[in-house]
Amino acid sequence: MSLSPEILLVEDEPAILNLLEFTLADKGFGLRKAMNALQARSAIDAKLPDLVILDWMLPGESGVQFARKLRADPRTRALPVIILTAKAEEPDKVMGLESGADDYITKPFSPRELIARVNALLRRRTPELGGERLTVGPLVLDTARHDVRVNDQVIALGAAEFKLLRFLMAHPERVFSRGRLLDQVWGDHAYIEERTVDVHVLRLRKALAEHNAEHLVQTVRGVGYRMTGND
Amino acid sequence: MSLSPEILLVEDEPAILNLLEFTLADKGFGLRKAMNALQARSAIDAKLPDLVILDWMLPGESGVQFARKLRADPRTRALPVIILTAKAEEPDKVMGLESGADDYITKPFSPRELIARVNALLRRRTPELGGERLTVGPLVLDTARHDVRVNDQVIALGAAEFKLLRFLMAHPERVFSRGRLLDQVWGDHAYIEERTVDVHVLRLRKALAEHNAEHLVQTVRGVGYRMTGND
DNA sequence: CCCGACGATGACAACGAGGTAACCGAGTTA
DNA sequence: TAACTCGGTTACCTCGTTGTCATCGTCGGG
Incomplete structure (x- = not known):
């Protein structure tokens, strides 16, 4: 993972997905995509990514529910998760550790912020793992x-x-x-x-x-x- | 932050400005004010603040334009910028791509959120002990x-x-x-x-x-x- | 050798940092 | 649904720290 960590994007809106892709690919991250929780699950089952960026609102199972499940499974428990929330949605719910996420970003977000948080999280995890x-x-x-x-x-x-x-x-x-x-x-x-x-x-x-x-x-x-x- | 970091507020609406002032002064921050980009520029030229809170919409030069200029100048490149946006103000992409802000707060904001973000940003900037x-x-x-x-x-x-x-x-x-x-x-x-x-x-x-x-x-x-x- | 200035010292009152318990709200489980 | 767990907040209390002052000791020049 020292070279090109792999990030799984879980996002249903094509516009946002594109923005994420564009921003992260530019920085040399390896990317995989899923449009909903089901696809995300099978992507993770197939191969553990280094980090997951997850939309709060997803069709079907919500991002938060999905994040909790990731926390429940020993295999994915340590997987860093960043949650994407639209507007000033419900900052209180996402805050703290309750959602199981390691960090979150509110849309609209800046590429700098996104990169910074992804790097921070990968860095934060690495020495401890x-x-x-x-x-x-x-x-x-x-x-x-x-x-x-x-x-x-x-x-x-x-x-x-x-x-x-x-x-x-x-x-x-x-x-x-x-x-x-x-x-x-x-x-x-x-x-x-x-x-x-x-x-x-x-x-x-x-x-x-x-x-x-x-x-x-x-x-x-x-x-x-x-x-x-x-x- | 042993000593009262200085924050520059750039906001044209007196009501919001007051709220910002009240909230931040209470926490012991040093404050300076500007009503538009021009005033902000000369304030920054006079003395570099520790952080800038910038309204997205400003009379004359917009907040984003101003933020971009700050990024372009080596002297202010590292200056932390928080942008204030009204809730539904702008499409995601423009905001994401064009501004170089470090964080955003959407109006209406809670005093706690404001303080938390300001502190987080200032903290991140100070080097590890x-x-x-x-x-x-x-x-x-x-x-x-x-x-x-x-x-x-x-x-x-x-x-x-x-x-x-x-x-x-x-x-x-x-x-x-x-x-x-x-x-x-x-x-x-x-x-x-x-x-x-x-x-x-x-x-x-x-x-x-x-x-x-x-x-x-x-x-x-x-x-x-x-x-x-x-x- | 004495006096005056400067430093050392002990006492003390106010303040603030941290420990702690109780509370609340949300989520989970039975 | 009720009981329970867990995270976060708050209020209270205690104790150590801190700045100040008054007093004492001492150094050094005349």
């Missing part, structure tokens, strides 16, 4: 199984906590501000309060505490949070 | 981890002491007056007593003393303070 398995101190996160263990015991985590932990484990020994974490973990389109990060850190710590590993997530007052393997 | 490492004598300051060590032992410091130490370590063997330290460490708009520097030096020394490193911060009577690696 690197070895399929991240280890920090006693923690072992298996991206394939989508679980975290300490002493072979699985730690129960919500999706948000999991993503947060995965990001922190992918960049240990580094401080991240709440804002940076929002960008990297939630995606920079999520209108989320910075204080919400605190709450998720709290929940993450609670979960870790049950396995005496809460000290791995540290607070750096006035700056942000950090994951450490040592001290 | 560098992974540099400063060493002076036995002291090692790691900016990525955001901590200081001597013999691999972490030194507990408040945020102010940390910044002070970082500055001194970045310029070892040099004397700085209290005034200069206030400018460099606290920022030149802080209404802080010069004597306060003494107190922070004291606290810094106390923290260093626990690791027998207090001699690294020296007083130069009548002048200021200095950090040294030798002696």
Whole structure:
């Protein structure tokens, strides 16, 4: 995938599809197309793309439903999804992680924005998927199984906590501000309060505490949070 | 964003302008205003803002034309631009292809959305916290981890002491007056007593003393303070 | 050796950052 | 449909940090 990542476009309006194609092909991405959820499904079954751009409104099964199904299937769980929403549709619903999407773009969009988000997402994913398995101190996160263990015991985590932990484990020994974490973990389109990060850190710590590993997530007052393997 | 980023608002409708102003000023942003492209141009020529919010429809030169010109000029190429559009205003394609904006907000917009997008854009622009490492004598300051060590032992410091130490370590063997330290460490708009520097030096020394490193911060009577690696 | 200026120090009150619990709304499951 | 889960928001509270001041100590020149 280092050369020409493959993107699956799921879009029923030919005009938009053309615009997407034109913009992305120009940047050297490999493209595949589907006009609805059914076609998309079989395209994915045939071969896993590196990223999916999905229209929110589709004939038949909606984009959101489809995205959720992708999240439910272990094979496609880690597949990055960008959702395309028309107008200012329902920004609230798409926001956060509820829709299962990693990012979204509102139509009308600019080519620059599209490219930027696609690249950001591919970049964001890559280092974390690197070895399929991240280890920090006693923690072992298996991206394939989508679980975290300490002493072979699985730690129960919500999706948000999991993503947060995965990001922190992918960049240990580094401080991240709440804002940076929002960008990297939630995606920079999520209108989320910075204080919400605190709450998720709290929940993450609670979960870790049950396995005496809460000290791995540290607070750096006035700056942000950090994951450490040592001290 | 430690210090009040400056935003240029380009909007001809007073009502919208007021709303923007009210919303952003409340969050502590520095604001400048322009009613049309001409005013905006001279405002930008005078001093580069950190971000521009630009109405799509403007009297005279349109927002998009203006945005394009900003992209063309090397000085303003990297300037983040958010375009304000009324909901059904324009066909997708024109918008997508012609403007070089970084983000869009459709009117009517929520204050939260506005703030979130502005913050996201400003955040994205600031570079990742560098992974540099400063060493002076036995002291090692790691900016990525955001901590200081001597013999691999972490030194507990408040945020102010940390910044002070970082500055001194970045310029070892040099004397700085209290005034200069206030400018460099606290920022030149802080209404802080010069004597306060003494107190922070004291606290810094106390923290260093626990690791027998207090001699690294020296007083130069009548002048200021200095950090040294030798002696 | 003494005095005056400058720096060190300890005390303190105000503030702000972060931890935490409770709440709400949406989605999922039984 | 009701119970439950999960994510995000909010309000409250606590504690550490911070800037200031008054006082004490000390250096250095006359």
